[in-house]
Structure formats: C-alpha cells, structure tokens
Amino acid sequence: MLTRKQMQLLEFIRQRVDRDGIPPSFDEMKAALDLRSKSGIHRLITALEERGFIRRLAHRARAIEIVKIPEAMERGFVPKVIEGDRANLPSGAMPVTPDALDVPVMGKIAAGIPIEAIQNVTHHVAVPGSMISGQGQHYALTVEGDSMIEAGINDGDTVIIRQQSVAENGEIVVALIEGHEATLKRFRRKGGMISLEAANPAYETRILPESKVKVQGRLVGLIRNY
Known part of the structure; x- marks a missing residue:
C-alpha cells in the first residue's frame, strides 16, 4: 500500500524516466511535490524502496530504478x-x-x-x-x-x-x-x-x-x- 504522496512521487519519477531516460533530481522531486525540504523526499524514497517499488543503485548519480508500479497506475486509474x-x-x-x-x-x-x-x-x-x-x-x-x-x-x-x-x-x-x-x-x-x-x-x-x-x-x- 502507498500513501498519496508516495504514489505521487512514484508517478513523477516514472514520467521523468519515460521522458528523459533518467530520474529527476531530489530538488525536482521536492518542487514537484511542493515539499519544504529534501528530508521529506528522502523519507518517501526510503518508503518506496522498502515496499519494493524502486531500487537505488550504489555509486551512481540519480540511480533510481522503478521495479514495479501499483495496479491503479497501470490502469491509469x-x-x-x-x-x-x-x-x-x-x-x-x-x-x-x-x-x-x-x-x-x-x-x-x-x-x-x-x-x-x-x-x-x-x-x-x-x-x-x-x-x-x-x-x-x-x-x-x-x-x-x-x-x-x-x-x-x-x-x-x-x-x-x-x-x-x-x-x-x-x-x-x-x-x-x-x-x-x-x-x-x-x-x-x-x-x-x-x-x-x-x-x-x-x-x-x-x-x-x-x-x-x-x-x-x-x-x-x-x-x-x-
């Protein structure tokens, strides 16, 4: 299960990867979700990783890989x-x-x-x-x-x-x-x-x-x- 913010962040990452071939920066994520600090993005990223929706690759900039997406996003719900x-x-x-x-x-x-x-x-x-x-x-x-x-x-x-x-x-x-x-x-x-x-x-x-x-x-x- 995902919270609304977690879902929004996952969808934003997916859109940027589809468009640019690379994930957005933390600053871009913060602006997109209208958060005041990067610490909020860190918590969301960690939650998505713990739930198996993304994977962070070591020693690479912007190294976020989408592993799976919720069924609701697949259907464009x-x-x-x-x-x-x-x-x-x-x-x-x-x-x-x-x-x-x-x-x-x-x-x-x-x-x-x-x-x-x-x-x-x-x-x-x-x-x-x-x-x-x-x-x-x-x-x-x-x-x-x-x-x-x-x-x-x-x-x-x-x-x-x-x-x-x-x-x-x-x-x-x-x-x-x-x-x-x-x-x-x-x-x-x-x-x-x-x-x-x-x-x-x-x-x-x-x-x-x-x-x-x-x-x-x-x-x-x-x-x-x-």
Missing part, C-alpha cells in the same frame, strides 16, 4: 466519486476535492455469490472528506458481480464503507457469513433471522440465522471506475 449513504446513489460524478482523504482498499467484495472474507490492504483511494465525515473508521472494497446493479452499484466499482457492527433495515452493508464469506447486500432483520437482499432479480434473497451473519460496515459512498 482516476476515481470518479458518487455520494450516497443508501441504495439510490446519484448518477452524476463529482471530482475529488482538495480535502480528500486516503482510505485503504481492503480487497474485493462480492455483489453476487459470496467470496472469501475481506483481505489485506492492497492500496489507497482518495475520498472527499464530506463523504466520510463523522466518527468511525472507513475502508474501501472493490465490487465483483452484478447483484446490486439496480442499487447503482456495478461490477468493478469501489464502495466506501463505514466500519460498524450494527445496521438498520434497508441499509446496504458488508456482511460476513459464517466467518469466512463476505458479501455486499441490503440488510433486513426479522426476529432472529437476517435477510441479505440483492438488487437484481436474478439473485435470490439469502435468509440466515442471526448467529451466522456479522455486519462489518455500512455503505456510505461509491467510486465509479470508467
């Missing part, structure tokens, strides 16, 4: 943010604002047949602060499947989740089933049973005992990838 905390998300997209915060992407979530439970952090996405205002931790998940398509959630979208263990009827949640399968569905409780409803008539509602379902968060927003 530019997030388009759609706000919403219920099923009916607006269709318009809004740009990432200056107050954007980095939210960890924890892996993939099924909007269809449940898949393996939430994984480790893979990267971060920038999310407008207004979307995640208030208390609580937030994380993001990449959607796989089309069972929530009528709620405006498509295969490949990134959902922003507020971490919580309770939910109200009708909310879209991340539900962990029997401790090992995670899915994104509309939540309803009746008596001691939990219904996990799809937003696609091709998928059946799953009804499970309350003891087998654990809420891990509630949908608060969405990033659409075009």
Whole structure:
C-alpha cells in the first residue's frame, strides 16, 4: 500500500524516466511535490524502496530504478466519486476535492455469490472528506458481480464503507457469513433471522440465522471506475 504522496512521487519519477531516460533530481522531486525540504523526499524514497517499488543503485548519480508500479497506475486509474449513504446513489460524478482523504482498499467484495472474507490492504483511494465525515473508521472494497446493479452499484466499482457492527433495515452493508464469506447486500432483520437482499432479480434473497451473519460496515459512498 502507498500513501498519496508516495504514489505521487512514484508517478513523477516514472514520467521523468519515460521522458528523459533518467530520474529527476531530489530538488525536482521536492518542487514537484511542493515539499519544504529534501528530508521529506528522502523519507518517501526510503518508503518506496522498502515496499519494493524502486531500487537505488550504489555509486551512481540519480540511480533510481522503478521495479514495479501499483495496479491503479497501470490502469491509469482516476476515481470518479458518487455520494450516497443508501441504495439510490446519484448518477452524476463529482471530482475529488482538495480535502480528500486516503482510505485503504481492503480487497474485493462480492455483489453476487459470496467470496472469501475481506483481505489485506492492497492500496489507497482518495475520498472527499464530506463523504466520510463523522466518527468511525472507513475502508474501501472493490465490487465483483452484478447483484446490486439496480442499487447503482456495478461490477468493478469501489464502495466506501463505514466500519460498524450494527445496521438498520434497508441499509446496504458488508456482511460476513459464517466467518469466512463476505458479501455486499441490503440488510433486513426479522426476529432472529437476517435477510441479505440483492438488487437484481436474478439473485435470490439469502435468509440466515442471526448467529451466522456479522455486519462489518455500512455503505456510505461509491467510486465509479470508467
């Protein structure tokens, strides 16, 4: 996983190597990232090297070699943010604002047949602060499947989740089933049973005992990838 500054520096180095055949100087990096001192660049370079994205070659000036790049950079990923905390998300997209915060992407979530439970952090996405205002931790998940398509959630979208263990009827949640399968569905409780409803008539509602379902968060927003 990379912070936003680490991602910016890696992208700047890549652009300069592609254009000039050599990496930028530390002064150029400092100016590009609008940092006050070279010590900040040193810390970013060290972090990128420790994470295996670059390699510094000894006894050579500007000797920085890019070893790998994040998947998001390979795809030219530019997030388009759609706000919403219920099923009916607006269709318009809004740009990432200056107050954007980095939210960890924890892996993939099924909007269809449940898949393996939430994984480790893979990267971060920038999310407008207004979307995640208030208390609580937030994380993001990449959607796989089309069972929530009528709620405006498509295969490949990134959902922003507020971490919580309770939910109200009708909310879209991340539900962990029997401790090992995670899915994104509309939540309803009746008596001691939990219904996990799809937003696609091709998928059946799953009804499970309350003891087998654990809420891990509630949908608060969405990033659409075009």
